[in-house]
Amino acid sequence: MRVSANAKVAAPIDQVWSFVSDPERVLSFMSGVTRWEVEGARRTGLGARYRVLFRIGAAEIGGLIEVVEWEKPTELAWTSVLGVDQRGRWRLRQLSDGGTRVELRMGYGVAGSGPWGWLAERAAAPIVSGHLGRTARQLKRMIEHEQVRAHAAARRAARAA
Amino acid sequence: MALTGVASAPSRNGRVGLGQDEAAQERPCGSLIARIASEFADRLQRRIPRGDLDERDPDFIRERLPLVWLVASIWFRGEVRGLGNIPDRGPVLLVGNHSGGNMTPDTILFTLAFSTFFGVERRFYQLAHNLVLAMPTLGYLRKFGTVAASPSNAREALETGAVLLIYPGGDYEVHRPSWLRNRIDFGGHKGFIRLALELGVPIVPVVAIGGQETALFVTRGERLARLLWLDRVLRLKALPISLAVPWGLNVGDMLGHIPLPAKLTIETLPAIDLRAEFGPDPNVDEIYDHLIRLMQETLDALASERRLPVLG
Numbered sequence: 001m002r003v004s005a006n007a008k009v010a011a012p013i014d015q016v017w018s019f020v021s022d023p024e025r026v027l028s029f030m031s032g033v034t035r036w037e038v039e040g041a042r043r044t045g046l047g048a049r050y051r052v053l054f055r056i057g058a059a060e061i062g063g064l065i066e067v068v069e070w071e072k073p074t075e076l077a078w079t080s081v082l083g084v085d086q087r088g089r090w091r092l093r094q095l096s097d098g099g100t101r102v103e104l105r106m107g108y109g110v111a112g113s114g115p116w117g118w119l120a121e122r123a124a125a126p127i128v129s130g131h132l133g134r135t136a137r138q139l140k141r142m143i144e145h146e147q148v149r150a151h152a153a154a155r156r157a158a159r160a161a
Numbered sequence: 162m163a164l165t166g167v168a169s170a171p172s173r174n175g176r177v178g179l180g181q182d183e184a185a186q187e188r189p190c191g192s193l194i195a196r197i198a199s200e201f202a203d204r205l206q207r208r209i210p211r212g213d214l215d216e217r218d219p220d221f222i223r224e225r226l227p228l229v230w231l232v233a234s235i236w237f238r239g240e241v242r243g244l245g246n247i248p249d250r251g252p253v254l255l256v257g258n259h260s261g262g263n264m265t266p267d268t269i270l271f272t273l274a275f276s277t278f279f280g281v282e283r284r285f286y287q288l289a290h291n292l293v294l295a296m297p298t299l300g301y302l303r304k305f306g307t308v309a310a311s312p313s314n315a316r317e318a319l320e321t322g323a324v325l326l327i328y329p330g331g332d333y334e335v336h337r338p339s340w341l342r343n344r345i346d347f348g349g350h351k352g353f354i355r356l357a358l359e360l361g362v363p364i365v366p367v368v369a370i371g372g373q374e375t376a377l378f379v380t381r382g383e384r385l386a387r388l389l390w391l392d393r394v395l396r397l398k399a400l401p402i403s404l405a406v407p408w409g410l411n412v413g414d415m416l417g418h419i420p421l422p423a424k425l426t427i428e429t430l431p432a433i434d435l436r437a438e439f440g441p442d443p444n445v446d447e448i449y450d451h452l453i454r455l456m457q458e459t460l461d462a463l464a465s466e467r468r469l470p471v472l473g
Contacts, residue, residue: 053277056230058230058233058234058274059230059233059239059277060241060277083280113224113225114224120230121227
C-alpha cells in the first residue's frame with residue numbers, strides 16, 4: 001500500500017532539506033512518530049540507520065530503517081531493515097518562485113500475510129495518510145514560521161544598525 | 162486461552178501459580194468412577210506438550226500481526242502505553258493482571274504491541290495454562306511463544322535472555338465476577354517474585370483494563386465444580402459461569418466465546434529492580450504487597466478514565 005502527502009513551502013530548498021534530513025528534528029514535525037533514534041555511528045547520509053515507531057491504531061509500528069538514497073537536497077529515501085516492511089521518501093523540488101514543493105511518500109505492508117494483510121493495509125491507509133498530511137502541514141508551518149522570525153530578526157538588526 | 166501464572170497444573174483451589182505444589186497428583190481412588198477419572202486426567206496431562214522455547218517462530222508472528230492488528234485496533238480500540246519502560250535488552254519479567262475469561266483479549270493486544278514495538282525478533286514468551294496448550298486447535302499459540310506454565314519453563318525463558326509475560330492470578334483472576342473487574346487479585350501467588358530475585362531479573366508491571374467487560378462474568382463457580390465432582394474427575398476446581406455471546410448462559414467457557422468489543426487500555430509501568438529498591442535481602446511479602454498496591458493504583462487511575470462500560 002502506498003500513500004503520500006505534499007505541500008508547497010515558501011522557503012528555499014536547502015532550508016527544507018535541513019529539516020527533513022535532521023533526525024533530531026523529525027519528532028517535532030512528523031505526526032504519529034513516537035520514536036526516531038539514530039542507531040549506530042552514522043547520524044545522517046547514505047547508510048544511516050534509525051529506530052522508528054509510528055502510532056498506527058492499537059500499536060506502535062516500525063522497526064529499524066536505513067537511508068538508501070541521499071541526493072542532497074532533492075531525494076531522501078529509506079527502507080526497513082527490521083520490522084514491518086516499509087519504504088519512505090522525501091522528494092523536494094525547487095519552484096520558480098523561490099519556494100519548495102515537498103512530497104512525502106510511504107509504502108508499507110507485511111509480506112506473506114495473505115488476505116488479512118491486504119485488509120489491514122487498507123484499514124491502516126486513512127491513519128497513515130492522516131499522519132502524512134499532518135506532517136506535511138506541520139513542516140510547512142514550522143519552516144515558514146522560522147522564515148518569518150529570521151526575516152524579522154534581520155529587519156530588527158538592520159534598524160539597529 | 163486463559164494464560165496463567167507460573168504453574169504446572171490446576172491446583173486444589175483452582176488456582177495456579179509458581180511456588181504452589183504441583184497439582185494434587187494421585188488421590189486414593191475409592192471407586193471405579195474415580196479410577197476412570199484419574200486415568201482420563203493422566204492422559205490429558207500426557208497430551209500437554211513439553212515446553213520448547215524453539216517452537217516460537219518470528220516469521221509466523223510477523224505474518225499474523227495484520228490480523229491481530231485489525232482485531233486489536235477495530236474491535237477492541239486498543240491502547241498500550243509505556244512500552245518504553247521495558248528495558249531494551251536482557252531478560253525481563255512482565256507481570257500482568259488477567260482478564261476476559263478464556264479469551265483473554267488483553268494478551269492479544271499486548272502481544273501485538275510488544276511485537277511491533279520491539280520487533281518480532283526479540284524473544285518474547287507467555288506462560289499459559291496447560292489445558293490451553295493441550296487443545297488441538299490452539300497449537301498455533303506455541304509459535305507465538307506461548308509455553309506451558311511451569312517453573313522450569315519460566316526459568317529457562319529468562320535464562321536465555323528473553324522477555325516473559327506471566328499472569329500470577331491465572332485462571333482464578335481471569336474468571337472473577339465482572340463487578341470485581343477493577344481489582345488486582347493474584348490469589349497470593351508469589352513464586353514469580355522468588356524467581357525474579359534468584360535470577361536478578363527486573364519486574365515490569367503491566368496493568369490492563371477492559372478485558373473483564375467482554376462478557377458478564379457472574380461467578381467462578383467453585384462450589385458448582387465441587388458439586389459436579391469436577392474437582393475429582395478433571396481436577397477442575399472452578400466452573401466459571403458467565404453471560405456471553407453467542408451462548409447466552411456460558412458454563413465453563415471451555416469453547417470460548419465472542420468477546421464484546423470493550424475498549425482495552427494497557428499501561429506498562431517503570432521497571433522495578435528488586436534489589437535496588439528493596440535492599441540486598443528483600444522480603445518477598447513486602448515486594449508482593451508493593452506490586453499489588455502499585456498495580457491497583459494504576460488500575461484505579463485507568464478506571465477513572467472510563468466513562469461507560471464496554472464503550473470506554
